[in-house]
Amino acid sequence: MKIGFIGLGRMGSAMATNLLKAGHDVTVYNRSRDKAEALVGEGAKVAATVAEACRGGAVFTMLANDDALSAVVHGDGGVLASLQRNAIHISASTISVALSERLTKEHAAVGQRFVAAPVFGRPEVAAAGKLFVTAAGEPEAIEAVTPLFEAIGQRSFVVGEEPKSANLVKLSGNFLIASVIESLGEAMALVEKGGVDRHQYLDLLTSTLFGSPVYKTYGGLIADRKFNPAGFAAPLGQKDIRLALAAGEALNVPLPLASLLRDRFLTLLAHGGEDLDWSAVGALAAKDAGLGQD
Amino acid sequence: MKIGFIGLGRMGSAMATNLLKAGHDVTVYNRSRDKAEALVGEGAKVAATVAEACRGGAVFTMLANDDALSAVVHGDGGVLASLQRNAIHISASTISVALSERLTKEHAAVGQRFVAAPVFGRPEVAAAGKLFVTAAGEPEAIEAVTPLFEAIGQRSFVVGEEPKSANLVKLSGNFLIASVIESLGEAMALVEKGGVDRHQYLDLLTSTLFGSPVYKTYGGLIADRKFNPAGFAAPLGQKDIRLALAAGEALNVPLPLASLLRDRFLTLLAHGGEDLDWSAVGALAAKDAGLGQD
Amino acid sequence: MKIGFIGLGRMGSAMATNLLKAGHDVTVYNRSRDKAEALVGEGAKVAATVAEACRGGAVFTMLANDDALSAVVHGDGGVLASLQRNAIHISASTISVALSERLTKEHAAVGQRFVAAPVFGRPEVAAAGKLFVTAAGEPEAIEAVTPLFEAIGQRSFVVGEEPKSANLVKLSGNFLIASVIESLGEAMALVEKGGVDRHQYLDLLTSTLFGSPVYKTYGGLIADRKFNPAGFAAPLGQKDIRLALAAGEALNVPLPLASLLRDRFLTLLAHGGEDLDWSAVGALAAKDAGLGQD
Amino acid sequence: MKIGFIGLGRMGSAMATNLLKAGHDVTVYNRSRDKAEALVGEGAKVAATVAEACRGGAVFTMLANDDALSAVVHGDGGVLASLQRNAIHISASTISVALSERLTKEHAAVGQRFVAAPVFGRPEVAAAGKLFVTAAGEPEAIEAVTPLFEAIGQRSFVVGEEPKSANLVKLSGNFLIASVIESLGEAMALVEKGGVDRHQYLDLLTSTLFGSPVYKTYGGLIADRKFNPAGFAAPLGQKDIRLALAAGEALNVPLPLASLLRDRFLTLLAHGGEDLDWSAVGALAAKDAGLGQD
Known part of the structure; x- marks a missing residue:
């Protein structure tokens, strides 16, 4: 599956690596580009902008907090402005319930889909592809991205149809x-x-x-x-x-x-x-x- | 080993039964005698008084709280007055640190030994002989009663030489x-x-x-x-x-x-x-x- | 002094009334206009918009919370856009320290002044002109509005030069x-x-x-x-x-x-x-x- | 009134002094005798034992805690053993509700009366005779000792007939x-x-x-x-x-x-x-x- 991955801290890099290993076509973006370049050896394509990471059927975001996520989602060239119709934003960050609710509405308003999929596990667990994924969103969207969850985690749990439930x-x-x-x-x-x-x-x-x-x-x-x-x-x-x-x-x-x-x-x-x-x-x-x- | 067992609630009855099964010679005492009689079929001897349960090398107490334990230990015909020199009082009840300290001194003062050995596990675990025993006391005393711990539990932990540590x-x-x-x-x-x-x-x-x-x-x-x-x-x-x-x-x-x-x-x-x-x-x-x- | 007063709940109405009684020229604004009209008998002029209440040397705001205050301050026709250079916004509402800090910067950026002056006292105390005013802001600004504090309260306390201190x-x-x-x-x-x-x-x-x-x-x-x-x-x-x-x-x-x-x-x-x-x-x-x- | 006073810390000494000033005949006792001697100049008689302080119609106790009070009340020569029939033990110490209940029963069992009368006020307030007395006990007993309360405090409050209420x-x-x-x-x-x-x-x-x-x-x-x-x-x-x-x-x-x-x-x-x-x-x-x- 052609996807993007935004946010390459210790957790994000490990997750992106496992997605690449599973055969997905991953374009990665990070604010400081060196962390993106580091994944080229694993087969990653490097995006120069957030928008470039949003051209596939789905894009992961894995960022530190609400502000960091909002910074890549909102504004010109952000995820909301860049993602194709029907494409799926998979938010793996640990964010507020309030932001999750807001993103659910915003993506829906422009015909995109939003899945919340925060993960449990420390960096070494992420590296081993053994995360637990807690997911929520519309059943069809969840089904579409399940192969991605399988690449990063040992098991995923769907806890509801409203993304905020997962958060x-x-x-x-x-x-x-x-x-x-x-x-x-x-x-x-x-x-x-x-x-x-x-x-x-x-x-x-x-x-x-x-x-x-x-x-x-x-x-x-x-x-x-x-x-x-x-x-x-x-x-x-x-x-x-x-x-x-x-x-x-x-x-x-x-x-x-x-x-x-x-x-x-x-x-x-x-x-x-x-x-x-x-x-x-x-x-x-x-x-x-x-x-x-x- | 010839021992006594005082306090036959759900936990105590299960523990006494396992001691009997392991081949020990157990004289049991309970305030309401019917619970003691119920163990005769397992090979128990029934004591009519606390003192009768204190004639072996060790006596277990398994009671609900400080007051109940103090009631069988102190006073005429109590454990302190009845136990032989060098015999061991094994207190398996969940009691206060303060009472444990007091009993340690009182037993020592009359040449007896005191081991605190509270247990972890609900009644069904006790029945299965799978309790965890947390023990503390003088090393020799602990060693002497270790076979008893093996009869009631899956493992015992010695956490110190002062009995109160176990409590x-x-x-x-x-x-x-x-x-x-x-x-x-x-x-x-x-x-x-x-x-x-x-x-x-x-x-x-x-x-x-x-x-x-x-x-x-x-x-x-x-x-x-x-x-x-x-x-x-x-x-x-x-x-x-x-x-x-x-x-x-x-x-x-x-x-x-x-x-x-x-x-x-x-x-x-x-x-x-x-x-x-x-x-x-x-x-x-x-x-x-x-x-x-x- | 020619001033405005925005927010005419039970507290605000009582404060505005006392300002009128003390002889000030007060233009009042409230979202639901009836509460503004109710003060005409006391000598108040009624503003049809927030901007009309911002034409004097100072404007009080007395609103329920951060959102309500922000709604009248920000945006077209808000306090920030309407107040004259050097005029003073006196915020009597109980608001967050964070919003107070933000308003301090925003008013300064456009050459206006900001004084935080939340008050202690229930509505009946406000009606009696016996509030306690806790004020903070630049000394000159504070001095300029002290007569207004005297009209609404029995005593005012200046707790610092940064408005947020009062909040x-x-x-x-x-x-x-x-x-x-x-x-x-x-x-x-x-x-x-x-x-x-x-x-x-x-x-x-x-x-x-x-x-x-x-x-x-x-x-x-x-x-x-x-x-x-x-x-x-x-x-x-x-x-x-x-x-x-x-x-x-x-x-x-x-x-x-x-x-x-x-x-x-x-x-x-x-x-x-x-x-x-x-x-x-x-x-x-x-x-x-x-x-x-x- | 002929009374005793046991416990001459900073609070007790001040209270006893005010009782003397009000004309009462006070026999004082303290574990370390020097504090008792110090009140001789105020007219106090010094008791060599607790029992000697218990010969009047009432005896105050003002001690640090439950243990200290129990030490003077219980045992041979204690307040319980020494007080006359119908005499009143006024406990001014801050003690537990449980001890208050126990003393109520014990005094009643031997025909004595028990009033709890803890006080509010720091030592300087006690010295000024301005304590607040919180009293509880049988109405007749309370009435009998009210003149004593007037000597030590500015006001007393009767909060119930069970002494423990005052505690x-x-x-x-x-x-x-x-x-x-x-x-x-x-x-x-x-x-x-x-x-x-x-x-x-x-x-x-x-x-x-x-x-x-x-x-x-x-x-x-x-x-x-x-x-x-x-x-x-x-x-x-x-x-x-x-x-x-x-x-x-x-x-x-x-x-x-x-x-x-x-x-x-x-x-x-x-x-x-x-x-x-x-x-x-x-x-x-x-x-x-x-x-x-x-």
Whole structure:
């Protein structure tokens, strides 16, 4: 399938690579062109403009946040202005429910189609083509792009016909992960101050009740106090909690645990956490308890 | 090994049965004698008093809370007064760190030994002999009772030489499970009010990021709104969060997520939740969001 | 002084009336013209358009929220396009810090001046000319409009040279009032369930430690469960807490009590609280405690 | 009236002095005798034992906490064993609702009477005889000791016939004060990081909406970062919030703001706050926001 791919960060580059490996004809675009050039060896064509990446039947966007996505979608030469009639914009970014709703309307108004398809998985998972894709949109559009999902992920889940449903699910998923981080942070602070070794404790947890990779991965980072380099940076985590809260606000859904996470992220950012992994939130309980930060 | 077993609720009966099956000589005691008689067919001897259950090299206690344990340990004819020198009291109940510290001193003062060995697992897990045992105490004492742990559990973890460490770990573990319940409750309220089916949502979660049994079990109960009969009743959950907070207080460890859980449990109990499973806490976010309770 | 006044809700009408009484030449504008006509008897001139209200040396805006203010300021015929060079836009609305910053820049760019002057006081206080004005802006601009502040309020406070400082102070003030509401709600729920009459309790509080009008006013509304008609409606309270949190987010200031209030407001709104006074948040603790709502 | 007074800390000494000044015949007892001797010049008789202070028609107790009160009440030679039939134990300490209930029963069982009469006011207020007395107990007992209340306070409030009601009201009052501290701490952190001077801000608040002494006193301490010496030490504040939460727990009343305060106090104590005034909790929001602590 002839497609475009816009946004070649660590996640986007891995996804585009897997699309190329699966035999798709991919034209890639990135604001800083070097990341696009890096994929030429994999068979990618490089677009000089957003518009050039919008000439196929579908275009992926994988960008950092609402503003970055809006910047490539709106305005002259943007995705909206460039995509052919009936072509599909697949938004894989973690964006707000509000922007998803807006894009759904805007694309429909000009005869294009919009599918939200945010993904779960850190960069190494993306590289392995093992992402989980959470998709929502009109059934026909979803069906048309399913082969693309198969190229980037191990499984895809269709959660509704309104694209925003997928965004809501993605945000809630990141909220759940952040909840794990906070709960592990508190539990480890408690047992550590009570004299139990936190690595031994984590081993017990993950060997018994909490065997899933989320507990192993984030528990390990917290126990090791290894928050650098960031697999998923704290400002992105803060953004996602903000978007989950905003979605809750629009729906009148109080989310006290998300509120607690909000304040944790702000505390982290107020103390130089900009470049840390979001799991650094899991060290704040220990800090409040007066434990050393080693 | 000749041992006693005091406290034959659903958990205790299952554990005593497995000890009998493993060939140990078990004398059982329960306040209401019928539960003790029920184990005669498995080979148990029935003790008419606590003291009669304390004549072997070790005695298990498996009781509902601090008061119940103290009632069998202290006073005339209690465990402390009855156990032989050097015999071991294995406390499998989920009790406070403070009581564990007190019992450690009291047993030592009369030449007895105290091992804390709380367990993770619901009654059906206990029946299958698949509990996880979290143990702490003097290494020699632990070694002496290890065959008993093997009879009741699939694995045991020694987390320290001070018995209270095991109690702290157990409380923190229940806090982690309650955190899962709360986080799932909030996430499901959010996506459900946004139009996503909560069963489908749970399937997505447990097929992807959250495959551990805790998420499947409690997520299922919340999605089904099936809180009756209680596998682990809300007042017990409330007690454990209270004990985790008390442990945190004694150590100056703030636990904001545990505080949130505390208030959730009180809300549940204030609305007739006495007989519900503790996972009913996971329906409160939906209630606050104005969602129906079906 | 020849001025304009845009936004004639209960607060705005009272303020405009006091400006007229003080002898100023006031041209008033309101989207629904009847509220403007109602002030003709007080000496007001009625503007048919926003632009007509912008011909004096200053123009007040007193609108419900960011969107309403932006709607009269931006676009053709808006305040920005209509105000004379050097004239002053006095924004008395409770708006976001972000919009205040934006307006500061926009007015400066076209040679106009911007003063933020949100006010404290409910409609009856506004009618009595007893508002407290919290002002910020360039000293010369502030000085020029001080006679106008004297007409509407009993005292004005200049909190900085950047207009946004006044908005931040206003938002923080509403946060403090909402905190009083929540704390009274919890305290009353506690003592009431313990058998103490809540009116008697409030009398004790306000006769001793908490004699300020805020405690009397809101405590009385909570004790009486009298949330209708709304002096300040719940959605406005929710908005202000949202803006306080947003300001905190922009500055990396965690605000856990404001987060708690956020969730309280959403719970209220999810249960039909749209038309209630914001003090209805003070009845939620009693509801969570299972107390009747009478 | 011939009475005893047990517990001569800063509060107790001031109260006993005012009782002496009002002409009562007061026998004083304190664990460290020097504080008792110090009142001889005011006319006090010094008791060598608790029992000696229990020979009049009433005895005040003013002690730091449940344990201290229980230590003088229970056991050989304690208040319970020493007081005459029909004599009245006036408990002015801030104690738990549970201990108040227990003492009510115990005194009744031996034909004595129990009145709870905790007080509001810092030591300087006690010295001036301006305390507020919150009393509860049987009407006849209350009436009998009313002249004593008049000697120590500016006004007394009878909140019920069950003594525990007064303790609950006292605890709720301290919770309300702590809520003021937290809310001011957050508001000041927000405006300060936004560029507003916190002293100027406090002046605005206390000149407008929040004129009560609580806001002035605690706001001033927070703005000045003057937490030493402690008028009311942080561990006492922590204790009172703990008791308020415990009272809420016994009644199934969730108290999320009290829970937040609990965690704040533990954070303070985990960072060397033992000797600080409880208003130091009001500096934690600024600390979380990354503001300097000067």
